[in-house]
Amino acid sequence: MAATTEQQELTGTPASPRRRGTGRIAATISVFGELLITAGLVLGLFVVYSLWWTNVIADRKADQQGDRVRDSWAQEGDDPVAFGSKNGIGFLHVPAMTGGAILVEKGTTSEILNDGVAGYYTDPVKATLPTSGKKGNFSLAAHRDGHGAKFHNIDKLEKGDPIVFETKNNWYVYKVYAALPETSKYNVNVLGAVPKESGRQKAGHYITLTTCTPVYTSRYRYIVWGELERVEKVDEYRTPPKELR
Amino acid sequence: MSLVPWRYGRDGMYGWIWRHLPGNAWVKALISLALVVAVVYILFQYVFPWAEPLLPFGDVTVDNQ
Numbered sequence A: 001m002a003a004t005t006e007q008q009e010l011t012g013t014p015a016s017p018r019r020r021g022t023g024r025i026a027a028t029i030s031v032f033g034e035l036l037i038t039a040g041l042v043l044g045l046f047v048v049y050s051l052w053w054t055n056v057i058a059d060r061k062a063d064q065q066g067d068r069v070r071d072s073w074a075q076e077g078d079d080p081v082a083f084g085s086k087n088g089i090g091f092l093h094v095p096a097m098t099g100g101a102i103l104v105e106k107g108t109t110s111e112i113l114n115d116g117v118a119g120y121y122t123d124p125v126k127a128t129l130p131t132s133g134k135k136g137n138f139s140l141a142a143h144r145d146g147h148g149a150k151f152h153n154i155d156k157l158e159k160g161d162p163i164v165f166e167t168k169n170n171w172y173v174y175k176v177y178a179a180l181p182e183t184s185k186y187n188v189n190v191l192g193a194v195p196k197e198s199g200r201q202k203a204g205h206y207i208t209l210t211t212c213t214p215v216y217t218s219r220y221r222y223i224v225w226g227e228l229e230r231v232e233k234v235d236e237y238r239t240p241p242k243e244l245r
Numbered sequence B: 001m002s003l004v005p006w007r008y009g010r011d012g013m014y015g016w017i018w019r020h021l022p023g024n025a026w027v028k029a030l031i032s033l034a035l036v037v038a039v040v041y042i043l044f045q046y047v048f049p050w051a052e053p054l055l056p057f058g059d060v061t062v063d064n065q
Helices: A002-011 A017-075 B012-020 B025-054
Strands: A090-093 A101-106 A118-120 A136-141 A162-166 A170-183 A205-213 A220-233
Touching: A017 A090, A017 A101, A017 B012, A017 B025, A162 A205, A170 A205, B012 B025
Parallel strands: A101 A118, A136 A205
Antiparallel strands: A090 A101, A090 A162, A118 A136, A162 A170, A170 A220, A205 A220
């Protein structure tokens, strides 16, 4: 009999009741430990998702939408592009921040910005589009991390750096003149037609880039202001202005 | 006690799953891998996109709310 029990233990068949009791506690602890490990893995995966996968998805979407804009520019005649359409209105080139072109679309909801584009404000302060020719503030927002992270390197922008907005017919060349590295997310004054905090007092053609700061958080907002320096006509080869060459 | 295989009775939920998978170790490993891929897919496709707006990491705009 004793020999049989030993045999059973060796082969891993059910042990005595006493042992099963300790086994239950041990099993509970095991499951708890495994849940903790699982939670850790899921959180790790969430970081991978946020900082990598959303970029993959967003860049793909932005490329598609950008191609569509370029196609529509190529097809249409000399009529100005219909603004306010769902399609992008142009591309932002900021060599000091990123090598690629950033598609600009209408609106700053996460649904729009998550496609890896920059959005111009419609709320709480309506942006003035440079194509309108009116004086005002062309205010834009884009993600700092994840979803294309188009404004990730906004802190690399310095006074005098060019921000070029490309539309079908024009290159709008802005120069950075001021930045606010940290401000409240409720500070809507930065979007004003004359952004006083940037030091300007008179109406003019301004551009405002907003994103979140510090990186990987949304605690504050990072603001960069630029002012229109000149407008260049797009030639038949779409030769970029000298700032982009 | 020392004669009892270490995994017996305290191998947690993953051990439980492993024991209930059919086939030999290779088949079990293959099915496990498929399960892991399925879980990661569900997380990336459905769970994380749902959870993300609930977490305060992606707000980039200024507003007065």
